[in-house]
Amino acid sequence: MFAENGITHLYTDDWSVQGFSGTRALKVRVESDEILGEIDFREAKRKFEVAFLKRKLEEHHWNVSRTATAVGLHRQSLQEKLRELGITRPGK
Numbered sequence: 001m002f003a004e005n006g007i008t009h010l011y012t013d014d015w016s017v018q019g020f021s022g023t024r025a026l027k028v029r030v031e032s033d034e035i036l037g038e039i040d041f042r043e044a045k046r047k048f049e050v051a052f053l054k055r056k057l058e059e060h061h062w063n064v065s066r067t068a069t070a071v072g073l074h075r076q077s078l079q080e081k082l083r084e085l086g087i088t089r090p091g092k
Helices: 032-036 041-059 064-071 075-085
Strands: 002-004 007-011 027-031
Touching: 041 064, 041 075, 064 075
Parallel strands: none
Antiparallel strands: 002 007, 007 027
């Protein structure tokens, strides 16, 4: 883990993640002030999930099936998570 320009970078080498291996499995950029500064774990987790999924959806041009594959979820599970978090495609 290292910090750069106020952003903390976390890599899988920093902790054990069941079912994943190597730094390519998970690279997460966390804005320290916004997410890690949260007092409540659930709110910090929700903010992370929203930021992570929006970023992945943008990388895959909002194709839910491709995004689900990329993040290791079933398409239906991702759709449910998007509804739960209130994430919608911009312009819709």
